[in-house]
Amino acid sequence: MSFVHFSVLKDECLQFLTENAPSNSYFADLTFGGGGHSFAIMDLDESYKLVGVDQDPDALKNGAKLIAEKQLGERVELLSSNFSKFPKLIKEKDPEIEFQGILMDLGVSSHQFDIPERGFSFKYDAPLDMRMNYEDDTIETAADICNTRDADELEEIFKTYGEERFARRIAEKIVEERPIASTKDLENIIFHCYPRNMRFGKIHPATRCFQALRIAVNEELGVLTEVLPQLVELLKTGGRLVVISFHSLEDRIVKRAFKELGGKDSPFRILTKKPVTPSKNEIAANSRSRSAKLRVIERI
Numbered sequence: 030m031s032f033v034h035f036s037v038l039k040d041e042c043l044q045f046l047t048e049n050a051p052s053n054s055y056f057a058d059l060t061f062g063g064g065g066h067s068f069a070i071m072d073l074d075e076s077y078k079l080v081g082v083d084q085d086p087d088a089l090k091n092g093a094k095l096i097a098e099k100q101l102g103e104r105v106e107l108l109s110s111n112f113s114k115f116p117k118l119i120k121e122k123d124p125e126i127e128f129q130g131i132l133m134d135l136g137v138s139s140h141q142f143d144i145p146e147r148g149f150s151f152k153y154d155a156p157l158d159m160r161m162n163y164e165d166d167t168i169e170t171a172a173d174i175c176n177t178r179d180a181d182e183l184e185e186i187f188k189t190y191g192e193e194r195f196a197r198r199i200a201e202k203i204v205e206e207r208p209i210a211s212t213k214d215l216e217n218i219i220f221h222c223y224p225r226n227m228r229f230g231k232i233h234p235a236t237r238c239f240q241a242l243r244i245a246v247n248e249e250l251g252v253l254t255e256v257l258p259q260l261v262e263l264l265k266t267g268g269r270l271v272v273i274s275f276h277s278l279e280d281r282i283v284k285r286a287f288k289e290l291g292g293k294d295s296p297f298r299i300l301t302k303k304p305v306t307p308s309k310n311e312i313a314a315n316s317r318s319r320s321a322k323l324r325v326i327e328r329i
C-alpha cells in the first residue's frame with residue numbers, strides 16, 4: 030500500500046528545530062505519519078537521532094519499511110502509541126532523557142483521508158470508522174457515536190468540534206434515521222438537513238460534522254491539552270517544541286498553553302508571537318496546507 034503525504038511547513042520546521050542544534054542532538058516526532066519531517070531532520074546531520082511516534086498502524090508499518098530502506102535503523106526508532114502516553118513511556122526507557130526538538134504535526138495524514146476504508150472522508154462509501162488506531166477495539170468508531178449518543182450529545186459534538194450551525198437539526202435526524210453504518214449514510218443525512226440554497230456552497234455540508242466526529246473519536250483536543258505541559262519538560266536548554274495545527278480549536282489550545290507556559294519568569298519563551306503560516310507557493314502546491322499554523326516554544 031503506498032503512503033502519500035506532503036509534509037507541511039517543512040523548511041520552517043527544520044529551521045526552528047535544528048538552527049541551534051549541536052551534533053548528536055535527539056529529536057522526537059510525535060506525529061510520524063509518512064515520516065516526511067523526520068527524514069528531513071535526519072538528512073541534515075548524520076549524528077542526529079530521532080524517536081517517531083504514531084498511533085496509526087499503517088504509518089508505523091510504512092515507517093518501518095522506509096527506515097530499513099534508508100538504513101536508518103541505528104538512528105530512528107518508532108513507537109506505537111498515542112502521543113499522550115509519550116512522556117511516561119520515554120521516561121520509563123530513560124529517566125534522564127532530554128530533547129533538542131519535539132515536533133507535532135497534528136490531525137490526520139493524507140493517507141488516512143484518502144484510503145476509503147478508514148472512513149474519514151465522505152468522498153468514498155465506506156464503514157464510518159475514523160479511528161486513527163483502527164486495531165484498538167476499545168475505541169468507539171464514528172458509527173458507534175452516531176448510533177448511541179442522544180440528540181443533545183450529538184448536537185454538542187457537532188457544535189463544539191465542528192462549529193456546525195445546523196447541529197441540532199442534524200443530530201435529531203441522525204437519531205431518527207439510525208442505525209448509521211457508512212460515510213455515505215451520514216453524508217446523505219447531513220446534506221438533506223442543509224437548506225436547499227446552501228447545499229452546493231464552497232464547503233460541502235458534511236465537512237464540519239465529519240471533522241467533529243473525527244475529533245471526538247480520537248479525543249484529539251483532550252490529548253493535546255493534556256500533553257503540551259508535559260512535553261516542554263522534556264526539552265533541554267535551548268530545545269524547542271514545534272506544533273502545527275490545522276483548525277482554530279487546536280490552535281487555540283496551543284496558543285493558550287504556550288501563553289501559560291511562557292509567562293514572566295518562566296523557563297520557557299514563545300518564539301512565534303504570531304503563528305507561522307504557509308507561503309502562497311506552498312498553498313498552491315498543496316491545498317491541504319492552507320489552514321496550517323505553526324507555533325514554537327523554547328526552554329531557556
Ligand SMILES: C[S@@+](CC[C@H](N)C(=O)[O-])C[C@H]1O[C@@H](n2cnc3c(N)ncnc32)[C@H](O)[C@@H]1O
Nearest residue numbers: 036060062063064065066083084085111112134
Ligand atoms: C498530519 S500527519 C503527520 C505527517 C508527517 N509529519 C509527515 O510529514 O509525513 C499526523 C499523524 O499523526 C498521527 N496522530 C495524530 N494524533 C495522534 C496521537 N494523539 N497520537 C499518536 N499519533 C497521532 C496520525 O495518525 C497521523 O499519522
